[in-house]
Amino acid sequence: MIDRTKLGTYFDIFMNVVKQPRCSITIIAKNIGHTGRGRRRATISEYLKHMYESGISLKPNLFLKDYDDPQRKAYLCRKNDRHKIGETFKLLREDRKVTYVAFISGLCDFFLTSRDPTLDLSTYDLEVVESSILYSPIFIIPQGWHLPFDKAAQNVLGYQFEEGNLERESCGILDWKELDMRIFDSMRENVRRPFTEVSEITGVFSSTVKEHFYKHVLPCCNVAHYFFPKGYDFYMKNLIRIHTKCEKSIVNALKCLPCTTYVYPLEKGLIITLFHENINITMTFIEKMEENGVIEHYTLFTPLWYDHI
CATH class of the missing domain: 1.10.10 (Arc Repressor Mutant, subunit A)
Known part of the structure; x- marks a missing residue:
């Protein structure tokens, strides 16, 4: 070697x-x-x-590409009654209509996603501050994995930003058989899961699982990969809602950071999950991006209680 x-x-x-x-x-x-x-x-x-x-x-995950049916939606919500917010979070985690939820601090209490159009958040006494179609998330492969965070942040600021937004195109309607969905559900949290294990869950031969995975499931998905040089739990995390005309450049610039960054494209703007070691450095480079016109405006949230996506 x-x-x-x-x-x-x-x-x-x-x-x-x-x-x-x-x-x-x-x-x-x-x-x-x-x-x-x-x-x-x-x-x-x-x-x-x-x-x-x-x-x-982290084990590579499967995410569906953008489809009209099922269509992902993202919500930023605030609880009207300030009592038992933690209990509400637990209930949302258990709701099968909710695909992901994070308890956050800031102007909102929850960031959550769903593919179910019948989801009624008023039953949880939640006010929807913002809702949007959620396009396929981007999980950035970090090129600054070997750099200290302050140096990597400087490299982000040194990027030559230009206007240009991410594409938001639908693949139409997802045409899967029940077996394809069961394979997807069994492998969504670990693309490397042995086909023999999936075979036991789905009740079909492993050769059938393999054929359906490569022929039907994988072509309809993106694979999320994660790298955190000091370990996932070491880093502080912030959720940032930004409006910008430089989406493509921001995604490319974030490659300079040491860790994978999560980017959630909404109908207008982005939500970014940023992993960092120093909130002062993080706020400085975000503020400078706003001063330089790269970001039009932003809202910062801190995740308090959440599961990894």
Whole structure:
């Protein structure tokens, strides 16, 4: 194996999974030069296991591309009655119509998503501050994984921003059979889940699972990949609602950061989940982006209680 830091090896393993989400340990070992006498394939397997257990990386997730049916929606909500907000969060987590919910501080109490048009948030005594179609989230592959956060933030500010927004195009109506949806549900939180396990859940042969996955499921999805050099739990997190005419440039600039950044395109503007080590540095570079006209205006939220997406 070529000389490299352990973190560099982790990132090389991560990038192999990015390029081929279900690539085998043997292929990863070959691609990063971990072959030959005295070099155990099991070492790469142990590294990948450690990455997932420590939160340096997370198991790759499946996200549906943009479809008119089912259509994702995002909501920023405020609870009218200020009592038992935590209880409301727990109830929202248990609601099968809610695909994700975060309890946040700021001008709103909850950020949540759903694909069910019958979801009635008034039953939770929630005022919808903003709702929007939620287009397929973007999970940015970090190129600044080896840099300290302050240096990476400076690189973001040094990016040559220009106007241009992300495309928002629908793929139409999702035409899946029941088996395809069951396979998707079984693998959405781990694209690398063995087909034999999915076979036991769905009740069909693993060869059938494999065929449907590659032929029907994967082409209709995007795969989310995550990298956090110091581990997912190490970093502070902020949710930022921004309006800008420079969406494409912002997405490209955020590649300079050490961690994966989550970008949720709405009908107008973006919601960004930013992982960082210093709120003062973070606020400074966001403020400068606003001063420079890259961001028209923004609202900052702090996640208090949430599950990883």
